[in-house]
Amino acid sequence: MIIRGKYIRFLGLFLLVLCAASAKTQEVVYPSEAEIQFARRFIDAEKERHLGNYQASLELFDRCLILNPQSDAVHFGKGKVYLEQEQYGLAETAFESAYTLNPDNKWYALSYAQVLLDQLKFKEASQVYKKVSASYPQDTELKLDYANTLLFAGKEKAALKVYDEIEAITGPSHEINLRKSEYFISQHKYEAAVVELKKLIALYPEDTQLYGMLAELYRVQGKVDEAIQMFQDAYKANPTNPIFQLSLAEYYDRTNELDTAFSYLKKAFLNPNLDIDRKVGVLLRMYDKAEQDQVTRQRVLGLCEAVVETHPGEAKAYSIYGDFLNLEGDKTGALRQFHKATELDPSRFAIWSQILLIESELNLTEALADDSERALELFPAQPTVYFFNGIANTQLERWEAAVKSLRIGAQMVIGNNALSAQMLASLGDAYHEVGREMSSDSAYEAALLFDPNNTYVLNNYSYFLSLRGVKLERAKEMSAKTLTLEPDNPSYLDTYGWILYKMNAFEEAETYLGKALFNGGENSAEVLEHFGDALFQLDRKEEAVGYWKRALELEGENAPLQRKVDTRTLNE
Numbered sequence: 001m002i003i004r005g006k007y008i009r010f011l012g013l014f015l016l017v018l019c020a021a022s023a024k025t026q027e028v029v030y031p032s033e034a035e036i037q038f039a040r041r042f043i044d045a046e047k048e049r050h051l052g053n054y055q056a057s058l059e060l061f062d063r064c065l066i067l068n069p070q071s072d073a074v075h076f077g078k079g080k081v082y083l084e085q086e087q088y089g090l091a092e093t094a095f096e097s098a099y100t101l102n103p104d105n106k107w108y109a110l111s112y113a114q115v116l117l118d119q120l121k122f123k124e125a126s127q128v129y130k131k132v133s134a135s136y137p138q139d140t141e142l143k144l145d146y147a148n149t150l151l152f153a154g155k156e157k158a159a160l161k162v163y164d165e166i167e168a169i170t171g172p173s174h175e176i177n178l179r180k181s182e183y184f185i186s187q188h189k190y191e192a193a194v195v196e197l198k199k200l201i202a203l204y205p206e207d208t209q210l211y212g213m214l215a216e217l218y219r220v221q222g223k224v225d226e227a228i229q230m231f232q233d234a235y236k237a238n239p240t241n242p243i244f245q246l247s248l249a250e251y252y253d254r255t256n257e258l259d260t261a262f263s264y265l266k267k268a269f270l271n272p273n274l275d276i277d278r279k280v281g282v283l284l285r286m287y288d289k290a291e292q293d294q295v296t297r298q299r300v301l302g303l304c305e306a307v308v309e310t311h312p313g314e315a316k317a318y319s320i321y322g323d324f325l326n327l328e329g330d331k332t333g334a335l336r337q338f339h340k341a342t343e344l345d346p347s348r349f350a351i352w353s354q355i356l357l358i359e360s361e362l363n364l365t366e367a368l369a370d371d372s373e374r375a376l377e378l379f380p381a382q383p384t385v386y387f388f389n390g391i392a393n394t395q396l397e398r399w400e401a402a403v404k405s406l407r408i409g410a411q412m413v414i415g416n417n418a419l420s421a422q423m424l425a426s427l428g429d430a431y432h433e434v435g436r437e438m439s440s441d442s443a444y445e446a447a448l449l450f451d452p453n454n455t456y457v458l459n460n461y462s463y464f465l466s467l468r469g470v471k472l473e474r475a476k477e478m479s480a481k482t483l484t485l486e487p488d489n490p491s492y493l494d495t496y497g498w499i500l501y502k503m504n505a506f507e508e509a510e511t512y513l514g515k516a517l518f519n520g521g522e523n524s525a526e527v528l529e530h531f532g533d534a535l536f537q538l539d540r541k542e543e544a545v546g547y548w549k550r551a552l553e554l555e556g557e558n559a560p561l562q563r564k565v566d567t568r569t570l571n572e
């Protein structure tokens with residue numbers, strides 16, 4: 001009922017407008033039946049358009065055109081319907097008709113021009129803007145649209161003329177004069193471009209980007225001194241502006257005056273007005289060069305100290321410092337900075353990852369255990385944290401804790417075969433230490449699925465099988481594979497020899513155990529003892545006792561080995 005009431009009032013108003021067409025006469029002329037029908041259809045068409053019933057709206061507009069084919073308002077209405085459906089070609093035709101029928105209507109012209117722009121018809125749009133702009137000579141927004149359309153149409157000279165007209169009305173402005181300078185640069189008219197940029201700098205002295213553009217323009221012309229002088233003048237006028245300090249550093253760097261460049265860079269980094277993200281960005285861009293050049297690396301470390309000094313409450317200040325100390329090889333110093341970063345912001349996993357990695361590399365086992373426990377509380381879904389925690393507990397011989405972490409971590413790894421293999425290999429070791437041999441075997445087998453050529457797993461797994469005297473053929477196969485990959489490795493030679501020993505192939509065992517000794521195994525009590533055992537089985541008892549004694553000298557206290565020496569027999 002409310003909609004109907006509004007409709008009646010709107011229709012009444014529309015009919016009054018029609019009546020007003022006869023206002024020049026003394027008497028009121030009422031609209032004809034056709035005019036009333038037209039008004040009703042037009043209003044219904046607009047209502048359907050607003051409701052999104054586009055087909056019904058178009059049908060009603062077409063019925064209006066039957067009554068009045070020259071109605072510009074109907075063509076405009078159809079254009080809006082097509083435009084809302086993104087049917088740009090049909091919208092163009094409709095708007096063009098409305099504009100042709102009533103070229104003095106500004107909104108018809110602008111709608112027609114816009115739909116042409118939507119179809120990238122810049123030349124045609126510029127012609128429409130030209131006509132409508134001529135009707136509104138003081139409308140600078142309209143002139144700006146006209147000039148920009150001329151640019152897109154490739155008519156730079158014509159656009160420049162319109163920009164000049166706008167500037168004559170409004171004075172210099174950022175958009176106008178920047179456009180003009182860009183045009184002059186494209187035409188290699190650098191002096192004219194300099195004039196435009198100087199106008200802007202006078203108007204916007206705090207816009208540091210403009211100084212950079214002007215300096216670059218000087219550089220293109222080979223006028224490096226002018227560029228530097230411009231920044232020097234700006235710096236003198238505003239010595240606390242870090243952007244000018246950075247710009248001077250950049251220009252002196254380009255001229256290879258590295259000491260001067262660094263001095264300005266250091267000033268910028270000590271400047272609290274330069275935000276830390278900008279400083280970190282500069283440091284990251286210097287990383288590759290610092291990686292190759294010691295002098296640059298030392299300078300960057302000085303800049304890192306400046307960042308920490310000016311931003312003592314920012315975790316990223318210590319983090320970036322730690323990165324470069326790590327690059328320098330100062331892992332202890334890097335670790336110290338990374339710990340400070342986590343004190344300020346413990347939520348960044350990348351920093352914790354660096355801490356755990358460095359502690360592992362430095363064999364800081366207790367610290368690795370403690371920090372990995374903290375990291376587990378913060379990042380319970382990160383498998384590498386479980387890995388480091390498992391490794392730390394393994395080294396501390398906390399076998400059950402190691403098993404727990406490694407088992408959970410191994411289940412979480414997705415898409416990283418190397419990490420899966422490492423995790424499962426360590427889990428196999430831990431299971432072995434707690435006497436869970438079946439679980440140990442399963443972990444090793446799973447590790448080999450991810451990395452079939454993992455010599456660490458192949459050697460440990462096969463050796464543990466030999467100690468138990470089970471699956472000796474499987475053990476022999478795996479051990480042989482390690483020798484294919486590393487034929488002179490004394491540990492792998494010893495394992496293979498010992499498997500042969502357990503298979504009662506004593507002569508072959510003696511051969512491989514002898515190779516193990518020859519390739520460095522003489523410093524291993526285990527290899528010496530194994531070789532002595534093989535000699536004993538070959539009835540070379542005196543030699544066997546000699547190797548057992550040498551093994552005892554290296555190992556110190558070993559009751560079973562001592563018994564062998566004392567009884568001169570294997571005691572198996």
